[in-house]
Amino acid sequence: MPCMLRVDILVKFKEGVDDPEGKSIKHALELLGFEKVKTVKVGKMYTIYLNCDKEEGYEIAESMVRKLLVNPVIHEYEIRVEEV
Amino acid sequence: MPCMLRVDILVKFKEGVDDPEGKSIKHALELLGFEKVKTVKVGKMYTIYLNCDKEEGYEIAESMVRKLLVNPVIHEYEIRVEEV
Numbered sequence: 085m086p087c088m089l090r091v092d093i094l095v096k097f098k099e100g101v102d103d104p105e106g107k108s109i110k111h112a113l114e115l116l117g118f119e120k121v122k123t124v125k126v127g128k129m130y131t132i133y134l135n136c137d138k139e140e141g142y143e144i145a146e147s148m149v150r151k152l153l154v155n156p157v158i159h160e161y162e163i164r165v166e167e168v
Numbered sequence: 169m170p171c172m173l174r175v176d177i178l179v180k181f182k183e184g185v186d187d188p189e190g191k192s193i194k195h196a197l198e199l200l201g202f203e204k205v206k207t208v209k210v211g212k213m214y215t216i217y218l219n220c221d222k223e224e225g226y227e228i229a230e231s232m233v234r235k236l237l238v239n240p241v242i243h244e245y246e247i248r249v250e251e252v
Contacts, residue, residue, distance in 0.1 A: 125216075130209070
């Protein structure tokens with residue numbers, strides 16, 4: 085029987101890559117009075133449900149990352165696979 | 169001496185709220201041959217560095233969520249605070 089997998093892929097900008105959305109949010113937080121904010125970084129979390137076994141799930145996630153979700157020039161990522 | 173805190177705030181759509189970006193990505197993955205994808209949800213991860221102590225950090229994060237980062241009608245969120 086095929087199981088169901090939940091794959092969480094967190095995609096962030098690499099250190100040193102400009103993050104304009106993060107800067108805007110930092111600025112907005114400062115305008116709202118949050119003075120202790122030092123840096124804001126914005127990433128994306130893709131939560132993908134898959135029909136398959138755990139090992140294959142990780143491979144599929146790596147492949148999705150390479151083919152669609154991540155630009156290796158500017159992004160770094162973390163993959164977490166969990167049976168649900 | 170003030171410490172440095174890392175606050176991770178994950179903002180996702182609530183169950184039942186339309187997620188057009190997730191649907192587009194699911195469609196794109198299917199076109200690329202990933203047939204086992206059942207659902208794709210897209211969330212945002214805000215990583216915020218703060219100068220302050222841990223308890224205060226959680227309060228500040230809750231306040232930022234209420235005032236700027238989350239629309240409680242459509243979003244749910246998780247906060248994680250870590251000393252760095």
